[in-house]
Amino acid sequence: MSHETLRRLVIRSSAQWWVASAAVVSLATGVALLLAQVLLHPPAGDLIELGVYLALAGVLAVAGCWAAARWMERRSVLGLRGQAILVALLGSATSIATILILAELMFISGDHDLQVLLAVSTFSAVMSVFLTSWVTSRTLARLFVVTRSIRDLAEGNLEGVTSMRGSDEVAALAEDVNTLARRLAEARAERVALDAERRELTAAISHDLRTPLSTIRAVVDALDDGVVSDAVGMKRYFVTIRRDVDRLNRMIDDLFELAQIDAGALRLQRDRVALREIVGDVVSAMRPRAERAGLTLDLDVTGETRPALLDGDRLERAVSNLLRNALEHTPPGGRVSVSVAESEDHVSLEVADTGEGIEPAVLPHVWTRFYRAERSRMRGDTGSDGAGLGLAITKGIVEAHGGTVGVTSQPDVGTTFTVRIPISE
Structure with missing residues (x-):
């Protein structure tokens, strides 16, 4: 005042x-x-x-x-x-x-x-x-x-005031102090959790950036020492370098995107586009990868989805994160199903897989940045960056559109991610 x-x-x-x-x-x-x-x-x-x-x-x-x-x-x-x-x-x-x-x-x-x-x-x-x-x-x-x-x-x-009898102004003041104490305690808990998350973030970034950098350094040292001199060997080394550089680039982009989301500075470039078109492009781009992994990738569009005011590039990234996550956690011979449907006021997307599933204790944390369950830490050669930011970014992008995200899972049966976005006229 x-x-x-x-x-x-x-x-x-x-x-x-x-x-x-x-x-x-x-x-x-x-x-x-x-x-x-x-x-x-x-x-x-x-x-x-x-x-x-x-x-x-x-x-x-x-x-x-x-x-x-x-x-x-x-x-x-x-x-x-x-x-x-x-x-x-x-x-x-x-x-x-x-x-x-x-x-x-x-x-x-x-x-x-x-x-x-x-x-x-x-x-x-x-x-x-x-x-x-x-x-x-x-x-x-x-x-x-x-x-x-x-x-x-x-x-x-932050224990606050003990219960005070009466309904006069002093009792009201005591209740206000109790409310303040509760809110301060909640803020302290959030600060502690944020500090812990910041420490985990620093450790995770250090680990996830060090891995590709170490690979690039080892490959460059090998090329400098003349370990390989034939064209086939050198091409294989250069492919490894390019793959890890792309991996680093994706991780840096993810960090920048997440920083914008946290700061509330994510600016959507909306255009009139149908979600089925975005999902169709992502599925087409991911299908060769699914075939190499021995997976079946299906797309089902229910009815004609109307164009809506969406940020196509951002949503394409969100859908890619969901689909990439499903492909990474589904063993060979499994199936990943993508479906798009529309109701009166929103359009929905489901990405379901027949993969390893998520333990109930882990499920509430899947949207937390850098969080990976122990089973998920074992990455294969699927090209994953392993940074654990994809789902957090997906959640931020969907919520920036005014939508919601959800997940259901059963261990050793599969996982289904759901996205609902309101249709903005």
């Missing part, structure tokens, strides 16, 4: 307080005059004079209370208990002054009655101060609990 906004709130609160004070003084004076008229039937002149004195006493009491409060705020000489007692004393003084005014106006007959009223008023003043102090002490004790909890929060103790 800015200083100017706070200043405006203070001014508005002060104005409201003065309006309320004027209303209370007017109401109290009117009620007192009404009772005096009903009970005593004084002359009109006395009634008017009584009203003037009562209104003046009320104004002086309010002004004195305001001046005392301002003085205490600036000097900080009294705490809340002292301020409450001072207000009680001012109220009692106002009551006694009113009695003296009534005696002066001859509304109280005799010194005896005046002395009795003064004694009763003094008793009421003492009781008022005591009860005000008692209530204020109880409130301050509860506020102390909240204050101590806030200090604990500042020191890192």
Whole structure:
């Protein structure tokens, strides 16, 4: 909250307080005059004079209370208990002054009655101060609990405030502190998880980048030492270098794409295109790879899918990641089935395989970057970069389109990934 906004709130609160004070003084004076008229039937002149004195006493009491409060705020000489007692004393003084005014106006007959009223008023003043102090002490004790909890929060103790009885403002404040403690605890847990993920990311990047670089270095050293000199051998070495360079390039592209997704800077270049066309192109490009691996790759399009505003390049990458993942985890002789369908408001894609499946304990983590189950760490010669970023990028791209991703799996039976994207007009 800015200083100017706070200043405006203070001014508005002060104005409201003065309006309320004027209303209370007017109401109290009117009620007192009404009772005096009903009970005593004084002359009109006395009634008017009584009203003037009562209104003046009320104004002086309010002004004195305001001046005392301002003085205490600036000097900080009294705490809340002292301020409450001072207000009680001012109220009692106002009551006694009113009695003296009534005696002066001859509304109280005799010194005896005046002395009795003064004694009763003094008793009421003492009781008022005591009860005000008692209530204020109880409130301050509860506020102390909240204050101590806030200090604990500042020191890192996120246990919050114990359950506080009541439904007043202090109880509401305690509940707000509890809510703050819970949110801070959640933020701390997220930060710890993020730090752990960052460490894992650094280790994973180091490992996954070191592997192709080591291969390239070994092949270059072999060529430099003249290990091979025939054209066939050199071509085989150059193919290895090109494959690992492409692998590094894919990994760097994945890291850059993921950084954009995390930063919320992924900008979609939407165009009117049908998802079946994107999926058809990916399947056609992947079919030779599936045949080399001894797999059957099918594509099924249900009905005519309408063109929608999609980023074709991004979605092609997402579909490629899903299909590449299915091919990598399906043994020879297996089947990978891709299906595209459309409903009234969305288009869906399913990539199902008859591969190794995913353990139930692993399934919630498949969208986590750099996460690979132990069975998945054993990569074959399928050209996989093994970085573990593909599914995380797929999820980010689909969600950037306003869609959702899902996965179901049964170990040793197969896995099905599902993508649903709304049709944007």
